[in-house]
Amino acid sequence: MSAPDKFPLFHNVLFRLAELGFNIPQLLKSVGISPTVLTEPQAALNTADYFAFWQAVEKVNHDPLLAFKLLDGNNQAGNEFILLAMLHSGTFKEALQRLARYKAMVCPQSVILHETSDNIRILSQWQYSQQPEPHIITDMFFGAVQHILDRSLPNAPKPKQIELQRPRLLADYSNYFGCEIQLNSRENALIYAKSDLNLPLAHSNPELMLLFGESNTPTLTMDLISQIKQEIRQCLNGEKPTIEQVAKQLFITPRTLQRRLKAEGISFAKLLEAVRIESAETLLTKVDITIGEIAFYLGYQDIHSFSRAFKKWTGKSPMLWRKERKYA
Structure with a gap:
């Protein structure tokens, strides 16, 4: 099933863009997009408008490293929903798989992962456009992937090679990635050594609990069920938590955890659902x-x-639940 033709305008990226001196409402108007889109809680553009907006940015931009500067500052792109989930992945491969699944679910950009005997090639495709994506979109995508490694590992590996469709680059771009860059390529591709896929990315991320308005500070007075529920929440990062993961976090075996839950009159599946x-x-x-x-x-x-799961539990669809409480 295809995702709708809506690409999120990430607030952190827009905020950083404004910090760097770009007039976002004016840029939107320059390509015929109403700046009122910025007032929408879930601001998004269709693919054509999304491309047009970033092309407008490119026209007034003189910094070849702009895309990468959008990944730093006080409002890091690393705090976006998907990058938090990637940072909390077990390995680089798991992070890439989560990225691919996220894109498939929420936006019209598909992430393609091609493994060979030596390399992993990372590409993106657009469901609703045959036009090449603006260069800055490619750069933000590649920069975000490298950002995950840089934030997770003290000696993060660099790509083996980058392939770009564009005909020319400034030297600063090559220095940022520290790898060979092949221009006039058939497609845009970010290439790492296949061995990099197994690199562990275990990353303590308190921002995960802040999404739920909770603290991840342990408490000695917490009962067993509350402890287990907290550990399940810690594992909610783009994958379905397993009893093995939770048991490991509690330093007990899965069998012991099952036995303790049975004594409490509840199964792990029911607790996970709750x-x-x-x-x-x-x-x-x-x-x-x-x-x-x-x-x-x-x-x-x-x-x-x-x-389906939400409606079974609450009797209402997520959209209706949100609308009734005036969060829509």
Whole structure:
């Protein structure tokens, strides 16, 4: 099932762009897009308008490293929903797989991962456009992937090679990635050594709990069920938590955890379902997060699976639940 033709305008990226001196409302108007889109909680553009906006940025930009500067500052792109989930992945490969699943669920950009005997090639495709993406979109995408490695590892590997369709580059661009760059290529591709896929990315991320308005500070007075629910929440990062993961976090075996839960009169599956729905209700109150993003973050395979589970639990679809509470 294809994602709708809506690409999110990430608030952190727009804020950083404004910090760097760009007049975002004027840029939108210059390509015929109403700046009122910025007032929408879940601001998004269709592919054609999204491309047009970034082409407008390119026309007035004189900094070849602008795309990478959008990844730093006080409002880091690393705090965006998907990058948090990637940072909390076990390995680089798992982070890339989460990125691909997220894109498939919430926006019209597909992430393609091609493994060979020696390399992993990372590309993107657009479902609703045959036109080449603006250079800055390519650069933001490649920069975000490298950003994950740089934030997670003290000696982060660099790409083996980057292939770009464009005919020319300034030297600063090559220096940023520190690898060979091939121009006039058939496609835009970010290439790493296949061995990099197994690099561990274990990353303590308190921002994950802040999404739920909770602290991840342990408490000695917490009962067993509350402890388990907190550990499940810690594992909600784009994948369905397993009993093995939670047991490992509690320093007990899965069998012991099952036995303890049985004594409490509840199964792990029921507890997981309860935590996911409780977390969904919390996230639904945050109007800048789409239902697709919530479904991804809670580890559902698609929006429909999440909607069915939520309606079974609450009697209402996520959209109706949000609308009735005036969060829509």
